[in-house]
Amino acid sequence: MQIFKVGGAVRDRLLGKPVTDIDWVVVGATTQEMLAKGYRPVGADFPVFLHPKSGEEYALARTERKSGRGYGGFTFHASPEVTLEEDLIRRDLTINAMAEDDQQNLTDPYDGQRDLEARILRHVSPAFAEDPLRVLRVARFAARYAGLGFTVAPETLELMRQLSESGELEALTAERSWKEISRALMEDQPQVFIQVLRDCGALKVLMPEVDALFGVPQPEAHHPEIDTGLHTLSVLEQSALHKQPLTVRWACLLHDLGKGLTPEEQWPRHIAHEHTGLKLIKAVNERFKAPKDCQELALLVGKYHTHGHRALELKASTLLELLQSFDVYRRPQRFEEFIAACEMDARGRKGLEQRSYPQADYLRGAAKAAREVAVQPLLEKGFKGPELGEALKRERLKALKAYKENA
Known part of the structure; x- marks a missing residue:
């Protein structure tokens, strides 16, 4: 023994x-x-x-x-x-x-030690191609060790490509896939995970909605990188650099899915992509049975991220609707994660990674102003039930108008 x-x-x-x-x-x-x-x-x-x-x-x-x-x-x-x-x-x-x-x-x-020194991720034997989960595992290791200079061996990538085309990936359970995806998103360079999956054709099978973003142009004035897929990778990269939690990283990956549905004749504009993308975000959430907090934040970020970018221009009433949608009174952390995802989106643009994002503090201040509206005085005035809700809304709107004037 x-x-x-x-x-x-x-x-x-x-x-x-x-x-x-x-x-x-x-x-x-x-x-x-x-x-x-x-x-x-x-x-x-x-x-x-x-x-x-x-x-x-x-x-x-x-x-x-x-x-x-x-x-x-x-x-x-x-x-x-x-x-x-x-x-x-x-x-x-x-x-x-x-x-x-x-x-x-x-x-x-x-010869693992030789490959370790050469910084190569190489399969051990042809039996590698018998297990579809290995496609996700290798992409995850690529994300983990990219910073050390590791790359996937061409012959291993070819086996991963064969596995992707074989139909075997569809046999993976949602639970096994999510375990690998969630671990990969928390690595130092999660964008490498998505890139490797794309390189071997697995992204097209597992997340066709994300794969469809590559090659789709955006207005150069807002997106110097132009390509929506490259932008998504950059946003994911920023989320790792800023040590964001899994919920934010998942939302960053899915936030622009609606742009993959824009008809070519409308390129590079993407009118209402926030709304068209919601059904796609929902489909990806359900396919991998993502945890509830990841699902909720991804949908909210998909729907409202452009509100985040335009925060300083929003009317007080629109600001209030935004805050209500996030239930900032009972779930302040979720709104904080939304702000983080918006900031990663703003930074995930070529040459603009270091720019400031004043919208973040502005949105935090708005949430604070709305939260500080006291309920007790309204109860003392005799408001109750639906009337109390409406009175509270009016007071919060007043507070937000005052906040906007003084900001």
């Missing part, structure tokens, strides 16, 4: 990055031996055990064979005869197919 540290823990140690999750593989052991040593079984599909003291996961070395469609279409075989090399060959990338013993002696049968 031999125990090896494998995968990401080995990769990140060699890269000099902090090691968080550790995966262990046990070679030459049976389930009975693991149980006898106090390990607790947790794996339903294949033998995985929790260490009796540390609680870390230890998996028996195993092989796998394609037996159906999609991420779950595999049969696994674990036995004491399975070698470490056989276990490692079923992994996705060479940089994830290394192992080390307790003395940090490296086992690297597929």
